[in-house]
Amino acid sequence: QVELVESGGGSVQAGGSLRLSCTASGDTYLITSMAWFRQAPGKEREGLARIYTESSLTNYADSVKGRFTISQGNDKNTVYLQMGSLKPEDTAVYYCTACWARPENSWCSDAFTDKVYNYWGQGTQVTVSS
Secondary structure, three states: OEEEEEEOOEEEEOOOOEEEEEEEEEOHHHOOEEEEEEEOOOOOOEEEEEEEOOOOOEEEOOOOOOOEEEEEOOOOOEEEEEEOOOOHHHOEEEEEEEEOOOHHHHHHOOOOOHHHOOEEOOOEEEEEEO
């Protein structure tokens, strides 16, 4: 099992920045990739950024490309989401997630489909005011 704990959420004015952190513990050797999703009230969960833990290869959703950066710590058990140029529409609960590559989830190939991911954090609230 893998446990994920997010931190770093909070309130910020439009145009500001925040950095979210996610620390994985437990059977972290299972993790192939980690990602950040978010869910705003009344909306579906949205994939934002994904990083492969071995190669550090990243992918971004169009909605955050150029504004958000995903990275990982040297131990590869911590993932960060640096968010800049924040907008009120970025207000949501942000979730860290991890994928364990298996045939049934297509070896974690789909970056932004939430069903691919096996482990989820509890979420952290980000509120952007205008």
